[in-house]
Amino acid sequence: MRAIVSACLLGAPVRYDGGSKLNAAVAELASKLEVIRVCPEGSSGLPVPRPPAEQRDGRVWLQDGTDVTLQFEHGADIAFEAARRSGAPLAVLKAKSPSCGVHLIYDGTYTGRVIKGEGVLARRLEKEGICVVTEKTVESCKPSVEHPVAIVLGSGLGHLGQLVKPVRRIDYHDIEGFPQSARPIAGHSFEATVGSIDDVPVIVYPGRIHLYQGYSAAEVTSLVRHAFRLGCRDIIFACATGAVPGNAHKGLGIITDQINLTGRNPLADWDELRDVDTPFVDMSTAYSPYLRTIARGVADDLGIAVEEGVLAGVLGPSFETPAEVAALGKLGVSYTGMSTVNEVIMARALGMNVLGLTLAANDAGAADTTHETVLAEAKKHGSDFESLVRGVLHLL
Ligand code: SF4
Structure with missing residues (x-):
């Protein structure tokens, strides 16, 4: 079985701050599947490290006020194409991210609050009929x-x-x-x-x-x-x-x-x-x-x-x-x-x-x-x- 997985959940140093955080439950699941790693933010061409990004009013902003919606869409295009080509029926994406978040995303205030909404990539995958979940689902079913x-x-x-x-x-x-x-x-x-x-x-x-x-x-x-x-x-x-x-x-x-x-x-x-x-x-x-x-x-x-x-x-x-x-x-x-x-x-x-x-x-x-x-x-x-x-x- 194939699955699309956010690269940062597997410990890849692709986060906006250059850090990485392995999720043990997702890593264990990934070890049993054929995994397509994606990182739309990494594919967007934005520099790392850089200020964190959040969604507000349907657009994506860096904390310093830069509008990076186009870059995020470009990164999502690249990740989506890889996902679509793979034919994977499942995607496990990092919760709350403006790219990968599912049903809840950071609200653009940089306070850790979340609002209803989809990450730029998550929205596209769901539209394609792919089952998109976060690491929370994998953890709760373990x-x-x-x-x-x-x-x-x-x-x-x-x-x-x-x-x-x-x-x-x-x-x-x-x-x-x-x-x-x-x-x-x-x-x-x-x-x-x-x-x-x-x-x-x-x-x-x-x-x-x-x-x-x-x-x-x-x-x-x-x-x-x-x-x-x-x-x-x-x-x-x-x-x-x-x-x-x-x-x-x-x-x-x-x-x-x-x-x-x-x-x-x-x-x-x-x-x-x-x-x-x-x-x-x-x-x-x-x-x-x-x-x-x-x-x-x-x-x-x-x-x-x-x-x-x-x-x-x-x-x-x-x-x-x-x-x-x-x-x-x-x-x-x-x-x-x-x-x-x-x-x-x-x-x-x-x-x-x-x-x-x-x-x-x-x-x-x-x-x-x-x-x-x-x-x-x-x-x-x-x-x-x-x-x-x-x-x-x-x-x-
Ligand atoms: S949440 Fe998605 S876009 Fe952000 S670092 Fe992780 S894989 Fe990349």
Whole structure:
């Protein structure tokens, strides 16, 4: 996988003051990728050292009052061309810079204050459809023993749990909020494993409960709150779904967004919100663009066929009618399933980074779909699914 990276994050002495500051998390990520280093300010021809630059009123100024907008645009042209030629889907750029900043940049007062806005290069890369993040995103997604990656597995995908080098096991019935009476359906198991996969700290939950079994949205999201309390910041949800004909095919998919058609929302249960800052949660990027891009890159590198699309979460347990499938297709839905959407809402309310993977095990609305055919299809794609998850863990 290729990625564009701000040269200064890798310790290159390209800063305006001639200094350099290596970012350890970005350097570690870069060591696993094919990296295209860019420094638009360096390419601009401006001397180093020189006064710092900031953006104000859409123009770039040095602290001594010199307008250097044209130089910054020239440097961005050079860096953008290198980025475009490389075909890299991801850019990790230095936060707040007037060239590289993403969503927040220094405001032109030289006081360290930031305002909403894009760096000159960042804006161009985003327009090109490249996923642009800062070092903060890389740092926040980096797992550790204190911050393991949570992996919640759906029907037929629980075998991934066998890859875990276990440290301890947790019976779901010992998890706060998990219903004591719940028993696993076929293809699920109710014992979480804390440990590591390929030396990456993880907690794997190899099964879940569903709204259609009569449980509340608060109960089905109890595993998410448990993961959060154990320190997890990244959470990978995997679920079996139906592929909506015309929008997706059977096989593996990366979930890009969701439509919650279950009629439930875990944030409407005010008793379960003690870890949540506000129930009015921003869902504009519910599925982390960074994690999605990493997953796509891993799939492409490994030659694993993966599609991408929107998940519609329905209550179930009956499968969809032809009319419902047609309606979902018109709504732009690729996958339909009976889990995940409420869990993703809870995870976002807790500030967790979400990756959603799905195995479309049947065509939505197909007459011959049974729980057994879903499990059989899951088995067929099991090894690709495992490789995809391991590849993602390797890059975090
Ligand atoms: S923030 Fe961007 S333009 Fe500035 S020194 Fe770093 S790489 Fe160069």
